[in-house]
Amino acid sequence: MSEEKLMSKKKPAYPVSEALDGYLEHYSRKIEIPIFYDDLLRFSGSVVVYDKNDEDTLWVRAYYSEFDRKEIDDSLKKVYSILLSDGSDNIHQYLNVDAVDFCTFGNSKPFRIKIRNVLNDNFTYFYIKKTDASRIYGLELEHMLSPYNLNFLVYKDTLIEEHIAGIPGDEFIKNNLPKCTPREKAQLAKEFVKFNERCMIRLLGDMRSYNYVIVPTHDFDHVVYKIRAIDFDQQCFEGKLKVYRPQFFKENYQMVELVRSKLTHDSVDQYKLEERSMVAKRILSSGNRIKKLRAICKTDEISTPDNIAMLREQIEVLTMDMDFQNCKTMGEVLDLALNFVRRNYEDVSVKQIIEHNIKINS
Incomplete structure (x- = not known):
């Protein structure tokens, strides 16, 4: 059976209700972050990202003006610290934003952020998406009902998800x-x-x-x-x-x-x-x-x-x-x-x- 017959062509994004918002705050999923999804949409140019076989990955690498880039880089380092560390600025000097990629395929149209530790060249990804109640329920249920824990943050209309390796x-x-x-x-x-x-x-x-x-x-x-x-x-x-x-x-x-x-x-x-x-x-x-x-x-x-x-x-x-x-x-x-x-x-x-x-x- 084809996907067109099996699934709806477009799923709408559902807003976060007041009750769900309170739940997220109670369980420390709601934390103020310094950048929103819409801020990343202000890129001035992009190039296609190809894989090792020179095939289109359906991601594009976003580029920002020099003025915007400094502010965006600092904000993304702060998000990294909030998501994966103690939220302080102490580690910013050891971080570099290597890439901001935008996915042109699918419902969520996420941004994929690549953060590199300049001391050892290790890197980590995380994703920035538009908030959707369905997605939040899915993340929470995965956290509780699967063998795996998930780390994510929500603030207003922006959702931050850690990368799942595999x-x-x-x-x-x-x-x-x-x-x-x-x-x-x-x-x-x-x-x-x-x-x-x-x-x-x-x-x-x-x-x-x-x-x-x-x-x-x-x-x-x-x-x-x-x-x-x-x-x-x-x-x-x-x-x-x-x-x-x-x-x-x-x-x-x-x-x-x-x-x-x-x-x-x-x-x-x-x-x-x-x-x-x-x-x-x-x-x-x-x-x-x-x-x-x-x-x-x-x-x-x-x-x-x-x-x-x-x-x-x-x-x-x-x-x-x-x-x-x-x-x-x-x-x-x-x-x-x-x-x-x-x-x-x-x-x-x-x-x-x-x-x-x-x-x-x-």
Whole structure:
């Protein structure tokens, strides 16, 4: 199925509500920063950024007038210090803004900032985007419900995100996957099943291969691969359930084929159950934080009435849970979906305890 049929052509940016703004301030996500997204749009010229194979990356390198450049560089160093250090100016003398790149593709049209430490030539990236409530919910849910923590800041209409390191999924599939050993391919298949399940549970959409990265980790005598989402624009917006399942995007066809060739149906079911259990445990361990976020999301406008009606019907068919019929907002659909996963996990856990006690006492 093509993306035009699967997804809306353009997703609107939703404003941050007063309740969500208070949540961000409470959890130290809202911090005053010295530069806004619109400030970076004042570049006076740009050149195309090519990769090592001389192919267009869809990023352009922005150039600023001499007057603007000094102010922008100082502000970007300050943002770096706030995001990754203690916010002081002491480290500015050791930093250099090597590049400000602008992405011409996709909804968020981010700026990518490259900061270099002049003492050792190590460099770090971070991103500056327009604030969107959907994206913020996506980042927070990733922080709480995935195996990974995320660092980001919000101030008025500007969002600062740290860089998530890894090999872009499309590049990995094209250049690295053919060189993987059978054992590595089987492990990648397992991770894709878990990634697919995690996205569906927390309603993160549009995980085409260029919206996630493959993270290789060397462990003793082999390499372990993990899959991480890097784009959270399509959190809780689309109406079609397939949008929240990476397996249905043509860009992921080779990963789906990997699952078919390397895993049995029983193995796939086992890995799905493992991921649902892990998400349920994270819901429970996140305590009041995720409860507050879900309560705010339930009252927020982050999708269209048509999308809400379509998704609640499709999830009801999948889960056979009639309660989805009563959902009026996309946040209510998300909240009920997370409750469904948690409740099933707790029911199974109670059942296992009872069966264990019966065995002991018999």
